[in-house]
Amino acid sequence: MVENWIVGVLVVFAAGYSLWYLLPSAARRYLARLHSALGPAPSCASGCSSCGKCPGTAPADAKSVSQSQVHPLTFHRKA
Numbered sequence: 615m616v617e618n619w620i621v622g623v624l625v626v627f628a629a630g631y632s633l634w635y636l637l638p639s640a641a642r643r644y645l646a647r648l649h650s651a652l653g654p655a656p657s658c659a660s661g662c663s664s665c666g667k668c669p670g671t672a673p674a675d676a677k678s679v680s681q682s683q684v685h686p687l688t689f690h691r692k693a
Contacts, residue, residue: 634642
């Protein structure tokens with residue numbers, strides 16, 4: 615029975631985080647007026663640069679691949 619409660623709490627927290635991440639900025643600004651901890655949106659503030667989504671960064675994988683190792687894919691139709 616305890617396991618069901620733990621799983622339920624984890625699902626509620628995951629759903630809440632997903633909802634918060636997808637929430638429009640206007641709604642987050644409104645919630646920030648209610649409580650200051652609710653204002654900031656998830657962002658790339660950590661500076662990890664592992665995904666390449668931050669401006670001016672590339673994924674860690676792309677930095678290690680040189681231009682000579684990149685080959686285009688060619689697809690041929692079967693007749």
